[in-house]
Amino acid sequence: MSLSKNASADGKTLTIQIKGKFDFNLVQSFRQAYAEVNDQTEKVVVDLRDTDYMDSSALGMLLNMKKTLGDSVGSIQISNCRPQLKKILQISRFDKKFEID
Amino acid sequence: MLEHQHYDVLVANNGLEALELLKQHEVDIVLLDVMMPVMNGFETAPKIKEYAGDVYLPIIFITALEDHASFEKCLRVGGDDFIHKPFDRVILSAKIRAHARTRKLSKEANEQKRQLQYHYNQTEREHEIVEHIFRNALSGQQKFESICDFHLSPASMFNGDMFLMAKSPIGGFYCLLGDFTGHGLAAAVGALPASRIFYTMVQKGMAVSDIATELNSSLYTLLPGHMFCAAAIIEISSSGKNISAWIGGIPDLYLIDGAGSVLKTIESQHMALGILDEDEFERTILHFEVETGTRLVMATDGIIESEGPDGEMFGEHRLIDTLGSKSAISTQEVINCVRSYSEHAEQQDDLSIAIVNCLPAIQENKTKAHYSSIPFDVSVSLDAEQMKSTDPVLEIVNVLSNVEGVDAHRSNIFLLLSEAYNNSLDHGVLGLSSELKNQEDGFLEYYSQRADALSRLTDASIKVSATYCPEKSCIIFEICDSGCGFTPSSGYTPEYSSEEHGRGVQLLSEIADSVSYNPTGNEVTLVYSLL
Numbered sequence: 001m002s003l004s005k006n007a008s009a010d011g012k013t014l015t016i017q018i019k020g021k022f023d024f025n026l027v028q029s030f031r032q033a034y035a036e037v038n039d040q041t042e043k044v045v046v047d048l049r050d051t052d053y054m055d056s057s058a059l060g061m062l063l064n065m066k067k068t069l070g071d072s073v074g075s076i077q078i079s080n081c082r083p084q085l086k087k088i089l090q091i092s093r094f095d096k097k098f099e100i101d
Numbered sequence: 102m103l104e105h106q107h108y109d110v111l112v113a114n115n116g117l118e119a120l121e122l123l124k125q126h127e128v129d130i131v132l133l134d135v136m137m138p139v140m141n142g143f144e145t146a147p148k149i150k151e152y153a154g155d156v157y158l159p160i161i162f163i164t165a166l167e168d169h170a171s172f173e174k175c176l177r178v179g180g181d182d183f184i185h186k187p188f189d190r191v192i193l194s195a196k197i198r199a200h201a202r203t204r205k206l207s208k209e210a211n212e213q214k215r216q217l218q219y220h221y222n223q224t225e226r227e228h229e230i231v232e233h234i235f236r237n238a239l240s241g242q243q244k245f246e247s248i249c250d251f252h253l254s255p256a257s258m259f260n261g262d263m264f265l266m267a268k269s270p271i272g273g274f275y276c277l278l279g280d281f282t283g284h285g286l287a288a289a290v291g292a293l294p295a296s297r298i299f300y301t302m303v304q305k306g307m308a309v310s311d312i313a314t315e316l317n318s319s320l321y322t323l324l325p326g327h328m329f330c331a332a333a334i335i336e337i338s339s340s341g342k343n344i345s346a347w348i349g350g351i352p353d354l355y356l357i358d359g360a361g362s363v364l365k366t367i368e369s370q371h372m373a374l375g376i377l378d379e380d381e382f383e384r385t386i387l388h389f390e391v392e393t394g395t396r397l398v399m400a401t402d403g404i405i406e407s408e409g410p411d412g413e414m415f416g417e418h419r420l421i422d423t424l425g426s427k428s429a430i431s432t433q434e435v436i437n438c439v440r441s442y443s444e445h446a447e448q449q450d451d452l453s454i455a456i457v458n459c460l461p462a463i464q465e466n467k468t469k470a471h472y473s474s475i476p477f478d479v480s481v482s483l484d485a486e487q488m489k490s491t492d493p494v495l496e497i498v499n500v501l502s503n504v505e506g507v508d509a510h511r512s513n514i515f516l517l518l519s520e521a522y523n524n525s526l527d528h529g530v531l532g533l534s535s536e537l538k539n540q541e542d543g544f545l546e547y548y549s550q551r552a553d554a555l556s557r558l559t560d561a562s563i564k565v566s567a568t569y570c571p572e573k574s575c576i577i578f579e580i581c582d583s584g585c586g587f588t589p590s591s592g593y594t595p596e597y598s599s600e601e602h603g604r605g606v607q608l609l610s611e612i613a614d615s616v617s618y619n620p621t622g623n624e625v626t627l628v629y630s631l632l
Contacts, residue, residue, distance in 0.1 A: 006310060009370045009385040017308060021495060023519060027548050049271065049306045053512055055519035056605030064544050079338060080306065082271055084512035091611045092604060101340045
């Protein structure tokens with residue numbers, strides 16, 4: 001389980017990638033990751049390609065991020081979800097609040 | 102006379118005998134009389150030459166004939182020189198020495214030619230073996246005709262350019278266009294390790310930046326210092342709407358619409374792969390959002406550097422014009438344009454171009470899963486110390502995943518167990534209230550209170566059991582804690598809730614087939630169907 005973050009070459013996209021399991025153990029590091037959003041940042045991508053597991057605490061953390069960032073970024077995208085995680089996001093109606101790719 | 106001069110002399114009385122002697126001895130020079138019984142000199146000379154093959158075996162005719170026609174005939178049938186009878190010994194030995202020198206040179210040349218042929222054959226054979234390996238390693242890849250159209254034309258037998266493509270397990274399309282320094286076999290060797298790394302990492306669905314980093318460090322280690330690989334590594338998300346790209350040392354990429362007009366020019370961001378060591382390597386990538394049906398064009402420098410009749414290069418503007426010359430242009434049509442532009446010149450470099458259509462992934466039909474017929478039963482009982490020091494949910498999931506057919510469900514099983522276990526621990530054993538999560542910054546506060554309460558915990562237990570029922574293809578989970586019971590949030594709404602808690606319980610009931618609590622609320626039973 002780990003979290004990594006990368007700004008794109010043009011500085012417009014911040015990607016937060018989560019490996020393994022996305023749960024309350026990441027509550028601190030996840031917060032720190034999106035604290036890096038600045039005026040240049042247009043988009044935050046939460047990349048779940050390596051995420052095998054998530055639970056409701058992860059959903060809470062995502063909502064917290066949305067609340068904190070508000071309109072300071074153009075969009076928050078949750079990308080590369082595996083089918084079961086996608087279903088969890090859909091059950092929780094996250095597709096209304098986030099771009100799910 | 103010749104024996105006096107230390108030549109070994111063999112004497113034949115006629116042409117047939119001479120041919121016999123040639124076969125038995127290593128003869129360097131033949132002195133041939135025209136008039137002989139059985140087979141005369143004119144008949145014998147061509148046979149001697151035929152026998153000698155590629156190596157020069159001089160024939161000096163010794164003749165009493167003096168007419169021009171005879172001289173001419175001597176030379177026509179294969180004679181290299183002639184001398185009149187009676188002959189002058191000084192002239193004869195001078196001629197023998199001269200022809201012996203020529204024969205020596207011819208023998209040396211022939212030996213070199215033979216060696217050359219040997220090495221040539223060996224190289225050819227090695228090339229065939231390597232080509233076979235390359236063909237199998239690189240062209241065994243899947244075709245994605247609706248998504249990607251590409252064209253590679255190597256300048257020699259081996260291609261210093263490579264184009265790889267593959268799909269990740271979650272449906273993303275990846276491709277890599279690479280151009281190794283130079284062309285031919287030397288340029289192509291790097292393609293083998295690079296392709297292995299690419300396919301392996303795509304199979305795991307890794308990010309473009311990770312793939313670039315891994316390729317770079319592998320090529321940096323493997324390739325000699327003057328060799329590197331310019332590359333564009335692209336991932337198109339399964340929706341076809343997001344592109345991630347790492348581009349190093351490749352000419353501009355273009356996003357074009359269906360009609361071929363350029364929407365965006367994407368410039369290379371980095372140095373080629375294999376130049377910088379791990380510390381210096383830049384892994385930053387570019388992101389683009391695109392409309393469905395947008396096309397991404399990438400080409401190696403062989404295209405824009407192809408020279409026309411006046412030595413002018415094909416160049417970016419001609420490439421852009423070509424792309425816009427018709428809608429949905431194919432790579433073959435682009436290559437034809439480049440070829441007709443540079444038809445007078447020999448192809449200098451490998452020509453490679455790929456056009457990728459940004460389209461959503463087509464869902465593949467899942468094969469029917471097989472489930473174990475053994476009724477596995479896993480149960481653990483945790484005391485306070487174990488609750489503090491372990492994170493048991495993932496371990497239980499890993500154990501269950503080994504049951505045939507269960508692995509595909511591990512994300513869901515994790516979710517169920519995680520919700521149920523954390524409910525038991527947080528609310529049952531630790532007695533925390535979820536209300537806190539609704540307050541500003543409550544989330545962090547909640548987890549710090551949880552850590553505090555957990556560290557003070559002394560006497561408690563949580564029992565988790567999972568029973569797999571083969572006949573119903575379901576798993577029954579029972580989670581029981583030593584707490585005094587909790588009441589799950591009642592009356593949740595399936596609509597999006599602004600409350601920061603209760604979501605877990607909602608998820609439980611959606612993912613599980615059934616959720617039930619015992620009357621005291623310290624035990625929950627979940628049934629999860631694998632079908």
